[in-house]
Amino acid sequence: MAHAAWKWVVVAAAVGAGVLACSDDDDGGGGGTDGGPITFDAGVNKQRPGFGEDPGAPVGTTFAFPPGVEIAGELYGANDSTKDCGNGVAPVGTGPAVLVCVPLRNNTGAPVLMTFEPGLVMMNTAPSRIQNGMLMDRVLINLPPTGIGPGGIDAGTDGGTEEEVYVVPFHLYCLNQERAPSEQDGTFAFGPVSTDPDIQELLRLLRGKTIDNEDEANVVQDAIYSITEYNGLTDDDRKALAGL
Template sequence: MAHAAWKWMVVAVGVGVGVLACSDDDEGGGGGGGDGGPITFDAGVNRVRPGFGEDPGQPVGKTFVFPPGVELAGVPYGASDATKDCGNGVAPIGTGPAVLVCVPLRNTTGGPVQLTFEPGLVVLNTAPSRIQNGMLIDREPITVPPTGMGPGGVDAGSDGGSEEEVFLLPLHMYCLNEARGPSEQGGTFELGPVSSDPDIQELLRLIENKRIENEDDADVVQDALYSITEYNGLTDDDRKAIAALKNR
């Protein structure tokens, strides 16, 4: 899939008092709304899914496992607000426009290792801010180079010895909590499970061979996700919009 990084705005929607919402325009459009009006959250139209929407708990799924020799080298954190990346020239994985996270990786094998973050991977906000959890919907392998110890010194942020090199991978993900804000630069995250939710799995099957080339395409995916996270699941309109996307 083509990489993209689009600027989304944080907008207020009416739920008694205004709340922050993850949206790409000032209409607050989300799955199941349909008329561009204010979004309300009603337990009567929401299937409970832990960690999605405003449902409490941790998302359900299988644990993501790194290949041998590759592991987290620190706490994942929000990418740059200005550049949407991690400052190291590595192209982002994913087409999601709102939850942008840098994942620090360590490769101790001494050689390159291929790594694939699976579609449906959830990344959980751990900062005190009311920020989205994110989901990766793309499957793209990446080669993680070997990491080791680099030269230190004042410029490297050390006391003159050596410091660990890490590989920073940007993940560009979609929103899972419509009433919350997009990621913030430096905000902390943790890797969650690969979702086993059957409606999420249906969405992933439908978009597996589709191209997400621009903001309108990303809106189709995000609206479909909101139909799942905020309501009861994919609608016929979601399926038609996905079917209309270009094939890879």
């Protein structure tokens, strides 16, 4: 999937007692086709830790950083208005509502080409009911070596120095339909790369696709909700994904 070359403003509607839903879709994302009753392909809703309202951490493999590369601090919500991290680094990913700034440190002394795999989860760690997010794109980042620049509030006679970490804005999809989009400066942490079989099916269906606008992103988000809130992808989801 291509990286996002566009942005949009997310407008979240209030749900219940002041709780914000991640999506403004009316059908609840569970496979309803025309406003009628929601149906499932088979069985009952699956329990998936960290998805929907199921407790626990998502199941998956630990994301492995290349040698010499590490997280350089706490992950935090991107700017509410600009949807970025204020440092001129272009956002990656096509998700509309979970926008996370990821500070990275490269101690190798040379650029490192990093790959972030689709299915990577970033977990809300703030006390508010904020979404966990998932990357649905394969993202390549050419990470420059971390250097030292001028500045710092405790500057001495030489002007002081501070580390110049590389902060990347990730645009992720929602994993918890009844929770709020990310909030500016709200805290997140790296989660696993999901091994959920239904997520893996969705990722296979998205291979070679590009997401170029809000309507196409909504197709992806609805398919995710069929997994996180219900039993799995429906035939309607598969048809919509095939049309991307």
